[in-house]
Amino acid sequence: MSDWKPKRFWKLATVAERDGSFAVELDGRPVRTPAKTLLTLPTRPMAEAVAAEWDAQEKEVDPRTMPFTRSANAAIDKVRVQHAEVADLLAAYGDSDLLCYRAVHPAELVARQSQIWDPALDWACVTFGVRLITVSGLMHQPQPESVQTQLSAQVHCLSDFQLAAFHDLVSLSGSLVLGFAAALDWRDPDEIWRISRLDELWQEEQWGPDEEAQALAELKRQAFLHAKRFFDLSS
Incomplete structure (x- = not known):
């Protein structure tokens, strides 16, 4: 079970503006952090960097290749609280x-x-x-x-x-x-x-x-x- 990796299930990662912040969506469904909080970013360029990481995933999701996503998760799940x-x-x-x-x-x-x-x-x-x-x-x-x-x-x-x-x-x-x-x-x-x-x-x-x-x-x-x-x- 420790070798299990989530599979890519989406076709397109996009950025959506939400009340002055920016969310990343996978086929229209918002990405959430490991703590299940909505992944909202403070700027469009950051959201685009995160979306690009999700778009770059192939058959399996490899968090090691997603530094902007990891940093955003840390900001929301760890620093914010x-x-x-x-x-x-x-x-x-x-x-x-x-x-x-x-x-x-x-x-x-x-x-x-x-x-x-x-x-x-x-x-x-x-x-x-x-x-x-x-x-x-x-x-x-x-x-x-x-x-x-x-x-x-x-x-x-x-x-x-x-x-x-x-x-x-x-x-x-x-x-x-x-x-x-x-x-x-x-x-x-x-x-x-x-x-x-x-x-x-x-x-x-x-x-x-x-x-x-x-x-x-x-x-x-x-x-x-x-x-x-x-x-x-x-x-």
């Missing part, structure tokens, strides 16, 4: 942001982190009016309460669909700042992804690449780029 809790979870990344914990040595890595990570913190300062504290080493250094409050407010302002995408931008990069940087188009998302992997790329330079680690990193990169596309289609 616990928006505040998800926002709090992500805002907490700002108190231990990847960009704030710097190497003690070697000097070349210390310099590279400063060169590549400081501009992102400078951008956050200009954009949100807060300056995150950086420290040498891994000992946790709490950020000022005013900084945490301001960044948390920004996270809580995101819509359910934006927050679903933002969850992946932050958790995959390990940085609230880089999550915002990707969402708000500070730089190309691929470049932001590379910024988040500065330490791993440094290790590869020193010891050579690990094929298994590189394969996993590529999967995460693709998920990060998808999250950015989903965020952009959310409004």
Whole structure:
């Protein structure tokens, strides 16, 4: 039974507008989420992306090939019912942001982190009016309460669909700042992804690449780029 997959039963997936939102229909019947909620999307482009995934299914439905549908399901079934809790979870990344914990040595890595990570913190300062504290080493250094409050407010302002995408931008990069940087188009998302992997790329330079680690990193990169596309289609 674990190998069972639903069969394609429809001929055409289409988009229908419903009270300012957009639904995906299969031969006129609306698609529902795993929790049986009507799958309604905030924008037509997002609904069209979801409909295209359903249209691309052949004999069997393979959720692995439907990232926009999966993200939309998560926004409706998971984020919508616990928006505040998800926002709090992500805002907490700002108190231990990847960009704030710097190497003690070697000097070349210390310099590279400063060169590549400081501009992102400078951008956050200009954009949100807060300056995150950086420290040498891994000992946790709490950020000022005013900084945490301001960044948390920004996270809580995101819509359910934006927050679903933002969850992946932050958790995959390990940085609230880089999550915002990707969402708000500070730089190309691929470049932001590379910024988040500065330490791993440094290790590869020193010891050579690990094929298994590189394969996993590529999967995460693709998920990060998808999250950015989903965020952009959310409004």
